[in-house]
Amino acid sequence: MMKPSMLRSAVSRCSQLSRRGYATNPVPERKVVVLGAAGGIGQPLSLLMKLNPLVSSLSLYDIAGTPGVAAAVSHINTRSEVVGYQGEEQLGKALEGADIVIIPAGVPRKPGMTRDDLFNINAGIVKGLCSAIAKYCPHALVNMISNPVNSTVPIAAEVFKKAGTYDERRLFGVTTLDVVRAKTFYAGKAKVPVAEVNVPVVGGHAGITILPLFSQATPQANLDHDLIQALTKRTQDGGTEVVEAKAGKGSATLSMAYAGAIFADACLKSLNGVPDVVECSYVQSSVTDLPFFASKVRLGKNGWDEVLGLGTLSDFGNQGLENLKGELQSSIEKGIKFANQ
Ligand SMILES: NC(=O)C1=CN([C@@H]2O[C@H](COP(=O)(O)OP(=O)(O)OC[C@H]3O[C@@H](n4cnc5c(N)ncnc54)[C@H](O)[C@@H]3O)[C@@H](O)[C@H]2O)C=CC1
């Protein structure tokens, strides 16, 4: 068991490491809101955000269960003040003054379902939450986790457009878990240290729309075509692997919380002026003919500064890109249509 003194020194080491490279001192005040904070992702994500020294105010909102989560998290002796909010009448207060809103609210998959099968429930949840964001914190960066991400991000964009608050640079679909998986699976096969691995993952966040570019992975390894094909399939099916292993008890929560915390930390750093923070994310894009697309984006003080191109694709990558376009386009259209009903 870890002794309290060890945990304290780990947290302190963590804060020292995180502070390195920050352009401003003292660290600015930043409010982070988690919508869906009492859920399977929401709880560990709230914990990880409480450990982030860049957060000064942590607002935990859910339709139920937040007082307990907030009470537990608030006892951790790190910088941020934690407040729990429960029920729609408290949503405005939860959001006011937010710099970043992370949204893992909504139902997860069960075995046999696709992410699109969640649309009927989650589209409405996301629409409602985004209307509140437009009203109470229109300048916040939005990190959308709720599935189907390929549609929920276009829904959010439409809601913000209607409210007159849309700024494409502030809306992000969180695809970091695809990158996390691609790195892990690649490191295992390429026999390279996982901490050194980088793999861009582009496209979207469902099945074949998830396109890991292993030909651009670093450190480079001479993996044969069959292995690259297998790694691609495993990354695309990573979510389903967890859904099946959980056998009806939901989908990835802990690894998603980790991925969500990485992405939110990147947003916080760039808001604070750290230059050249680059992450993959599903954003409004002109990299392909699709209006939303995941690729590397350079983050800045006001959201993303630049959507980076795809680089040189292998034949396999090009084929994957062509194969995903139809599905991604129809998921985008479905979201836009729903938001405008
Ligand atoms: N982008 C990604 O890579 C990933 C996305 N997901 C998605 O994240 C979502 C959440 O997954 P879990 O946390 O496992 O589900 P969960 O069911 O454990 O938690 C969802 C939480 O959302 C809350 N909620 C429902 N309606 C709400 C509303 N109107 N306002 C605020 N909160 C509301 C629920 O009360 C619950 O606490 C799912 O849609 C899942 O598919 C999951 C894993 C990875």
Ligand SMILES: O=C([O-])CC(=O)C(=O)O
């Ligand atoms: O697979 C799911 O339903 C949840 C998810 O998006 C993931 O784990 O990548």
